[in-house]
Structure formats: structure tokens, C-alpha cells
Amino acid sequence: MGSTHSSWLMPMRTAYLTSGLTLNDLSVRVRLSKSKLSELLRGTGLYPRWEIILSLAVTLHLPQWPLYRLWRQAATEASKSREWIERSSQGAAGALTTSPTAPPLEHRAFRETNESDYTLYAQVFLTDEQRDSAISDTFDILWLRWNDALASPDVRAFAWQVLRATVMSRTPHFDGRPEFTAAAFDSIALQNLTSTGERMNQIAESLELFTAMSRLPDRQLDVMVLRRLCGFTPHAVSALLGVPLATARSDERHAVHFLESVITPPHTGRNAV
Structure with a gap:
């Protein structure tokens, strides 16, 4: 099961589990056998047609437009042809739902x-x-799970976890660690360097830094990416992650301490991070 398949299936499974409906109830309303419904909700078996997903969305009161976008992308990832996707979307009921609709006002804001x-x-x-694609999917997933986000202790923290999971599901990994060395060629440190020698030295240092950063715990990595590569202030990092300012600053201190302990200082004497 691909990451996009999971992104629409998990909210649907949660909606079913909290609906109070039995599998038998769902089978009657959706007109699909209990065994097929069980397979669908477990993410096994054949990839489901849109008309089935639509019936489930109506029954479980899920927003149909973000669900359709995620279903369509996951179908492509599952190697379904464009013809199959279009045919599955053109049923009498499905045709009514494939036009964009507006998300909740709070979500749009x-x-x-x-x-x-x-x-x-x-x-x-x-x-x-x-x-x-990751940003689009992030906000579609948030739309599907907006009620869960509003019920969480902090919408910002909930949304950040959705963003992080979506980005990391598409990021290459090595030994369980994200690889993002391509960022070395577009990092803030390179923007003010003009000579080829300076740029090559900085790229080598950046590659070493990014390799070390990939070993940081998740939140420390996010703080360092936001602070050192994206240029956000500590207050902005705190707001984005939905954590107290003291927590963001503590994560940065611990991350810097680790990086300084594993990165060889450059010959110029400058700090590595």
C-alpha cells in the first residue's frame, strides 16, 4: 500500500471506527460484501473503484473532493491506467463529485x-x-482530517505531523535516515559566495553537515532545517511546529551540540553549524 493510498484510507478507516456502524451496516448501505469491505478498509485486495469510495464517503460524511484527488493519485501509483481511472470516475454518482469544492473557512485560512x-x-x-505534490496532498489530508485537527491539543502541531509524514514518505532514505544532500547546492551558505573554489568548499562542508543532520531525532532535524536552511526565526519555528519557544530553542541547542561533536571543523576555524 503506497503512501497516498494510506493518506486517504486511514481517515476513512477512522471515520468508520468512530461512526458506530457495523461492517454489516456498512455493507447494506454501500452494497458491497462484508469481505470486500474488510479488504478495502485493511488496504488489501484490488484497488477500489471511485464509485465504491464515493458511497463510503457519503455514508461516513467525509469531504469528497480531497478524497477524490488522493484516490486518483494513489490509483496512478498503483499502476492503474488513465482509462481505468476515468472510467471509474464517470459513474452516474461519481460524476457529481469530481469538481472542486471549497474546504472549511478555517482550513482555507x-x-x-x-x-x-x-x-x-x-x-x-x-x-x-x-x-x-506533497504540499497539495498535505492540505488535502488535512481537509479530510480537519475535525481531528480541530479536536487535537494544537492544530499547528497536528498539521506539522501531516506535512512531515507526507514529505518523508517521498524522501529517499538510507539506513532509515532521510537523504537530502541535493539541498547542498541551494543552501543559504552558498548564496553569497562567488568564486568556484569557495562554492566547492562550502558544498563539501554542506554535504558533511547534511549527512550528520540526517542522524538527528525528528524534531531536532526539523528545527535545524527551518532555522539553518530556511532562515526562520526561533519564534517562527515555534509557531510552525506548534511547540513552546523554549522547546524549539532547546531542540536547536541539543542539535548543534551533536553536530559540533561529529563534524570536523573546517581549516578556516569557522564553526561547522
């Missing part, structure tokens, strides 16, 4: 506030195309 900052974070790890 949250997206307007955070989308550009989320994009800066995502582009450290992903290509431009992957970055745009």
Missing part, C-alpha cells in the same frame, strides 16, 4: 497562512514536482 512556509521546508527534501 490555515493554508493561506502556512503554505509558503511548508513549501520552503518541503523543498529541502524534494524536487520541485515532488514538493508541489
Whole structure:
């Protein structure tokens, strides 16, 4: 099961578990056998047609437009042809739901506030195309799970975990650690260097730094990416992650201490981080 498949299936499974409906109830309303429904909700068996997902969305009161976008992308990842996807979407019921609808007002405001900052974070790890897809998927997943986000202790922290999971699911990993060395060629440290020699030295240092950063715990890595690669202030980092300012500063101190302990200082005597 791919990451995009999981991104729409998990909210649907949660909606079913909290609905109070039995599998038999769902089978009657959706007109699908209990065994097929069980397979669908477990993410096994054949990839489901949109008309089935639509029936479930209506029954479970899930927003249909973000669900459709995620379903369609996951179908592509599952190697379904464009013809199969279009045919599955063109049923009498499905045709009514494949046009964009507006998300909740609060969701739209949250997206307007955070989308550009989320994009800066995502582009450290992903290509431009992957970055745009990850950001779009992040806000679709948030739309699907908006009630869960509002019920959480902090919407910002909830949303950041959605963003992080979406970005990391697309980021190459080695030995369980994210690889983002491509960012060395577009880091802040390179922007003011003009000579080839200076740039090559800085790239070598950046590659070493990024390799070491990949070993940091998740939140320390995020803090360092936001602070040192994206240029955010500690207050902005605190707001994005939905954590207290003291926590963000503590994470940065611990991360810097670790990096200084594993990175060889350059010959110029400058600090590595």
C-alpha cells in the first residue's frame, strides 16, 4: 500500500471506527460484501473503484473532493491506467463529485497562512514536482482530517505531523535516515559566495553537515532545517511546529551540540553549524 493510498484510507478507516456502524451496516448501505469491505478498509485486495469510495464517503460524511484527488493519485501509483481511472470516475454518482469544492473557512485560512512556509521546508527534501505534490496532498489530508485537527491539543502541531509524514514518505532514505544532500547546492551558505573554489568548499562542508543532520531525532532535524536552511526565526519555528519557544530553542541547542561533536571543523576555524 503506497503512501497516498494510506493518506486517504486511514481517515476513512477512522471515520468508520468512530461512526458506530457495523461492517454489516456498512455493507447494506454501500452494497458491497462484508469481505470486500474488510479488504478495502485493511488496504488489501484490488484497488477500489471511485464509485465504491464515493458511497463510503457519503455514508461516513467525509469531504469528497480531497478524497477524490488522493484516490486518483494513489490509483496512478498503483499502476492503474488513465482509462481505468476515468472510467471509474464517470459513474452516474461519481460524476457529481469530481469538481472542486471549497474546504472549511478555517482550513482555507490555515493554508493561506502556512503554505509558503511548508513549501520552503518541503523543498529541502524534494524536487520541485515532488514538493508541489506533497504540499497539495498535505492540505488535502488535512481537509479530510480537519475535525481531528480541530479536536487535537494544537492544530499547528497536528498539521506539522501531516506535512512531515507526507514529505518523508517521498524522501529517499538510507539506513532509515532521510537523504537530502541535493539541498547542498541551494543552501543559504552558498548564496553569497562567488568564486568556484569557495562554492566547492562550502558544498563539501554542506554535504558533511547534511549527512550528520540526517542522524538527528525528528524534531531536532526539523528545527535545524527551518532555522539553518530556511532562515526562520526561533519564534517562527515555534509557531510552525506548534511547540513552546523554549522547546524549539532547546531542540536547536541539543542539535548543534551533536553536530559540533561529529563534524570536523573546517581549516578556516569557522564553526561547522
